[in-house]
Amino acid sequence: MEVDRERAVAVAADVFRTRGIGDADAELTAEVLVSADARGKHSHGLLRLPRFVRGIEHGNVDPDGDIRVVAERGGAGTIDGGSRLGPVVASEAAVEAMDRADEYGIGTVGVRNSNHLGMLGYYTDRIRTEGYVGVAITNTEPAMPPYGGTEAILGTNPIAIGLPTDPAFNLDMSTSAVARGTVLYRQETGENLPEGAALGPDGEPTTDPASALDGTILPFGGAKGSGLTIAIEVLAGGLVGAAMGRDVTGTYHTEDPCTKGDLFVAIDPAAMGVPNFPDQASAFLRELKRSEPAAGVEEIRLPGERSIERDRTATVVEIEDDLWAEIARPADAV
Template identity: 45%
Template sequence: MKITAEQELSLIMEMLTQLNVPGEDASIVAEVTLDADLKGFSSHGLGRFPQYVKGLEVGTIKPESEITVEKESVATALLNGNHSFGHVVTYRAMEMAIGKAKETGIGMVGVHNSNHFGVAGYYTDMAIMEDLIGIVIANTEPAVAPIGGKEPILGTNPLAIGIPSGSHYVSVDMATSASARGKLLEAKRRGEMIPENVALDAEGNPTIDPCAALKGSILPFGAHKGYALAFMIEIMAGPLVNASYGKAVTGTANPEVMCTKGDLVAAIDPSKFVDMEDFKSEVDDFIDEIKATPNVFIPGDMEVRNVKQHQEEGIPLDTNLIKQLKEITNDLGVDMTNLLGE
């Protein structure tokens, strides 16, 4: 089954309204979720929605909470999300980082007591749209074992960077593991195997079974290089922002426990270094050099292609996700058939 972007937004808004999520917050969650599905990050789109609903039901997501500023300087801030929707907290954090960057050249905002925030690239896009460089990092529940070990201690610890350009969408949004945990959860839901060289089972043996992988560990990408990057992010999104780290991080995949991970978002104003138009022109010139070789992609090209395809052909939903969504909508008294035109 495929649905349109408008249908997905309507479905999410209707569910969140029935779950008493304030309208402005619901709109942010819906937009971030749709952005993931349009870009092809289905593991962080509507497929995550059952997790969010469970969080609302058990109280690990608190939609009525107020985000508080615990510390602030001209260029930095530390936010306590008070267990609000992660999408809303990170959106507000990037808004603050953007404002500070426009004043001082750089804004950096740390977050703790938040929740899973969807796709990291949405927030770096916010910076791009203001002619700023955006950076987002976060830690997650343990899923990756250190090189040489088999016990998960590190998170999949995503990194997103977005850079303004005159003619191109320049963005990278990636886990520091060989696969995002969400892709394993998605494979499990769909009854599919995962690629080789992605994960180990609980005994430290290679596996293509997502269930065994979720009980074991995901490999870091690029061996020691991915491990080292995940290690550094664990610290910058943990102790630096007053959040948990290592085995103490909970709640990014299991919605029944409070989320203790951290986030760090940053915005950089290139115009505080060089002329803005010169900067964007030189970024484009560099991209032209790269693309002079046929069939070469830059970071962001795949997302542009996916957005175009999904806008034209619709966003695919697998059978088991449809079943989960129907169970949720039935419980909420929402007519999913009418919303999706089935």
């Protein structure tokens, strides 16, 4: 069904408020979730709201937690999120990274003791629209084996990269063949997964989302996707003092404390000695878009280009009927 965007944000924010979350945190987190729905990334939209609620109700979110820098040197720093809502902590970290980039040319900010942050590309989009190059990575609960394995040890660890260009470029992807949120969404909508994306609990290939959630999701691109996943696991987890591998909890089963980590990077292009970088990069991207499309392809699109335009213009969002009925009930019933 279609829901007025402002109403969707207001209802979601109310759900958070009635559970002790302050106005600013409630509204920001609601906007992050609805922005994902507006972009067509329903796997990270309001579908996640009931899981956020469970995390709050199990005491894994501290509405009054103190977000503070606990380590720093020059352009690098680490934030303890005080167990606040993930989108609130991630937004603070993105601002901290940009502030450090203003002073040092590059800002690198790790995050620990936070919660699930929603759509990772939301934050690189914010960084890039302020004129910086933005990079963000995060690790998640185990759902994926290393290449050649069958045990879920690695997360579906996403990476996002935003460029300060026109046309927009904002890559946002998991390192699995499909994101775990996509598996959840397809379970909700009754759709199957593509072939080769997951194994069931018996270790055999499956296209059934429920079976995949009980089994494992596979890395994209075989050994290449697995290698990138491992790198993110260590950099977003170990490097910032957060958990890695089997020790990561609380991003999917939000009833458990969240132990994952995040890493945000903002780069001031002028610090690289290329003050006209945005113009040069934009010209290159326009050249890419003008190149000859393959047979059956209408046009060449850049990562994030279409979803950002949807978000900019959307006044309504698509939400599954059952999900909206659950969310729009009196808040104490969600």
